[in-house]
Amino acid sequence: MKKEVSYGTKCLQSPIREHTAHGVISRPCVGSCYANEILQSLNISRKNGVFTDLTLQVEGQHFPCHRVVLCAKSAYFQAMFTSNLKESHLGTVNLPDVSAPYTALVLDFMYEGRIPIEEENVQEILRISDFLDISSLRNLCVKFLERQLGPSNCVGIKQIADKYYIPTLSEKTQKMMMERFTEVSMQEEFLDLSKEELIGYLSSDDLVVSKEEVVFEAVLRWVGKNKTRGGAKVSKDLLEHVRLPLLDPAYYLEKVEMDKIMNDSPECFPLFYEAQMYHILGNSGNSIRMRPRRFMDLSEMTVVIGGCDKKGVLKLPYIDSCDPKTGTWTGLSGLPGYSKSEMATCVLKNNIYISGGHIHSREVWMLNVHVNSWIKVASLNTGRWRHGMVTLKGQIYAVGGFDGQSRLSSMERYSSFTNSWTTGTPMLEAVSSAGVVSWMNKLYVIGGAVDDYRSTDKVQCYDPVEDKWTYKSPAPFCKDCISAVELDGTVYVIGGLMSTIFRYKPEVDVWNEAAALPGPLESCGVTVCGGKIYILGGRDENGEGMEKTFVYDPLTNVVSEGQPLLRAISHHGCVTVLHR
Numbered sequence: 001m002k003k004e005v006s007y008g009t010k011c012l013q014s015p016i017r018e019h020t021a022h023g024v025i026s027r028p029c030v031g032s033c034y035a036n037e038i039l040q041s042l043n044i045s046r047k048n049g050v051f052t053d054l055t056l057q058v059e060g061q062h063f064p065c066h067r068v069v070l071c072a073k074s075a076y077f078q079a080m081f082t083s084n085l086k087e088s089h090l091g092t093v094n095l096p097d098v099s100a101p102y103t104a105l106v107l108d109f110m111y112e113g114r115i116p117i118e119e120e121n122v123q124e125i126l127r128i129s130d131f132l133d134i135s136s137l138r139n140l141c142v143k144f145l146e147r148q149l150g151p152s153n154c155v156g157i158k159q160i161a162d163k164y165y166i167p168t169l170s171e172k173t174q175k176m177m178m179e180r181f182t183e184v185s186m187q188e189e190f191l192d193l194s195k196e197e198l199i200g201y202l203s204s205d206d207l208v209v210s211k212e213e214v215v216f217e218a219v220l221r222w223v224g225k226n227k228t229r230g231g232a233k234v235s236k237d238l239l240e241h242v243r244l245p246l247l248d249p250a251y252y253l254e255k256v257e258m259d260k261i262m263n264d265s266p267e268c269f270p271l272f273y274e275a276q277m278y279h280i281l282g283n284s285g286n287s288i289r290m291r292p293r294r295f296m297d298l299s300e301m302t303v304v305i306g307g308c309d310k311k312g313v314l315k316l317p318y319i320d321s322c323d324p325k326t327g328t329w330t331g332l333s334g335l336p337g338y339s340k341s342e343m344a345t346c347v348l349k350n351n352i353y354i355s356g357g358h359i360h361s362r363e364v365w366m367l368n369v370h371v372n373s374w375i376k377v378a379s380l381n382t383g384r385w386r387h388g389m390v391t392l393k394g395q396i397y398a399v400g401g402f403d404g405q406s407r408l409s410s411m412e413r414y415s416s417f418t419n420s421w422t423t424g425t426p427m428l429e430a431v432s433s434a435g436v437v438s439w440m441n442k443l444y445v446i447g448g449a450v451d452d453y454r455s456t457d458k459v460q461c462y463d464p465v466e467d468k469w470t471y472k473s474p475a476p477f478c479k480d481c482i483s484a485v486e487l488d489g490t491v492y493v494i495g496g497l498m499s500t501i502f503r504y505k506p507e508v509d510v511w512n513e514a515a516a517l518p519g520p521l522e523s524c525g526v527t528v529c530g531g532k533i534y535i536l537g538g539r540d541e542n543g544e545g546m547e548k549t550f551v552y553d554p555l556t557n558v559v560s561e562g563q564p565l566l567r568a569i570s571h572h573g574c575v576t577v578l579h580r
Helices: 032-049 066-071 076-080 100-114 122-131 137-148 154-164 169-180 187-194 194-200 214-223 247-256 265-281
Strands: 004-006 016-020 023-027 056-060 062-063 093-094 117-118 299-305 319-323 328-331 344-348 349-357 364-368 373-377 389-392 395-399 412-413 420-424 434-440 441-448 459-464 468-472 482-489 490-495 498-505 510-521 525-529 532-536 549-553 558-561 573-579
Touching: 023 076, 032 062, 032 100, 056 100, 062 066, 062 100, 066 076, 066 100, 100 117, 100 122, 117 122, 117 137, 122 137, 137 154, 137 169, 154 187, 187 441, 194 214, 214 247, 247 265, 299 525, 344 395, 344 573, 349 573, 389 434, 389 441, 395 441, 412 459, 434 482, 434 490, 441 482, 441 490, 482 525, 490 510, 490 525, 490 532, 498 558, 510 549, 510 558, 532 573
Parallel strands: 056 093, 344 389, 525 573
Antiparallel strands: 004 117, 016 023, 056 062, 299 319, 299 573, 319 328, 344 349, 349 364, 364 373, 389 395, 395 412, 412 420, 434 441, 441 459, 459 468, 482 490, 490 498, 498 510, 525 532, 532 549, 549 558
C-alpha cells in the first residue's frame, strides 16, 4: 500500500466577531491564519511570475521566485544572497543535481508549508532539503522515516541516516537491528550491509537472539550473497564473532562441519577446533565465544558452594545460585553427606565437581546441573584439603593441599570417561591454599602456603604434553588463601588479605597491578561471568566473613559493588555454569 503524508500548517484562529448596536462586525483573522493567506498569495504570484525577482533554472525549466521567501526558509539561499558571491547579483541561478518535479514540490513547501511525503519521494525530498539546508523540511522527512521504520527497511533507512548524518534516526535503526535481528536478517536489505557493519552487530552481547543458530545462518546468507566481494570463503573476521561452541552439537555437525563454504575456509579451522573441543570436552576456558548473549534462552549463573559462617566457626551446607541478569538468588540441592569448607571446585561439561572440604577427605561429588542432583564419583587417591582443582583438556586436575600434617606436592587427574583418578608428576614445591588456574592447555599454581607460617611467591607451571613442571616469573606477593581465574588470556589473582587485584599474562610471563578493591580480602569466591570477574564474600582484615560482592570489569578497569550474598560467607567454592 502506498503511504503518503501531507504536511502543512492549519489555520487555528477563526475571524473575530464583535457585536455592536449597529450589528455584528467581522474583523480579519490574525496570526498563523493571516500569514498563511499572505504565503498563498505569494505562491500564486510566484507561479504567475508576478513581482518575482529571481529565476531558478533546473533541468532546463525556469521557476520564478522571491528572494526574500527563499532566504527565509533556506540557509543555502540566505548564504548565497547575503554574500559577495556572483549569484547574489544574478537574475537567474542554476541549481545542479536537482530534479525539476521535486524542485516544484519543495518550492510549494517553502511558500505554503505543505508537501506530500511518500515512500517513493522521501529520499529525494530529503536530499534536496539537505542540499538547500531547509531544516524544517529535513525534520519532516526524518519524522516520516521514523514512522515507516520496520524490520524490512531498517537497513536501508540506516544507510540514509548515515548518508545525511541524522544521529537520532541512525540510533533508532540500530536499536531495531539489535532487538529484531532474527526478522531483519531474513530481509534482502540485510545482505547489503558492509562486513564492518555486520561485525558490529555480531560482536554485541546485546544482540537479541534466542539461540546462536540464528546468528550463524545470518552469516551464511550474507556470505552467499557477497561472494563477489571476498570470494565464497567465510571470513575469519566474521566467524570469530559467531559463538560456535553454543550451537547445538547435532546442528554443529550437520550445518557447520558438513558445509562446503566452511570447508573452503581453512583460516577458520582454529575456530572450528575450539567448538569441537567444547562439545567433546566441555567448557575449558572463558572465551567470549563460550558466553551466552544477554537475551539467549541459555544464560550463565554463578554458584556459591558451602563455606564458613561469619565467625568462621560453622560449616554451611548451602548451595546458592544467582542469575546476574536478575540479581536473584535461588537455592540448589544441598551438599551431600556433610558440610564442607575450603574444598576444591571446578566445572566439567557444565557439571560441578567438588573434592575435599575437610582433612583427609578423598570423596569427590558431581552436581548434575541439568537435573539438580548430586552423584558420587571415584575418590581421590590421596586425601587432601585446601587444594586446587581445575579442568584441562577435558580432564580434572587436583593439585597440592594439606593432609593435616604437611603440605602436598602431589597431583592427580580424573577422567570422566573411565571415572578414575591417575597419579601425575608432582609439583616442584608443595603448597596449599594457592591460586590454581588453567590457560592454553597448561596448569598454573600461584603462591600458596609452604608451612603454617610462610607463603611463597613462586608460580609453578605444568605442561601435560611434556609432563613437566617449570617455574615462571614470581608473583609480586607471597600469599596464600588466594583465588585465580583466567579471562581472555589474562590471569587475575584476588585474596590473601590484599586490597589489590593482580594481573598475570602467561603469554609474555609478566605481572602487574590491575585494580584496587575497597579493602583487603581473603578466602573469597572468584568466578568469571558475562565477561566480568565476580568476587563473592570472603574474610576482611578482622577475620569476619562478608556478604558483600564486587564486580570487576577488565574493559573499564572499574570495580563496583554487586548484589549481596544471602549470608556472610568465606572459604567457599565458587563457579559459573550455564542454565536455561
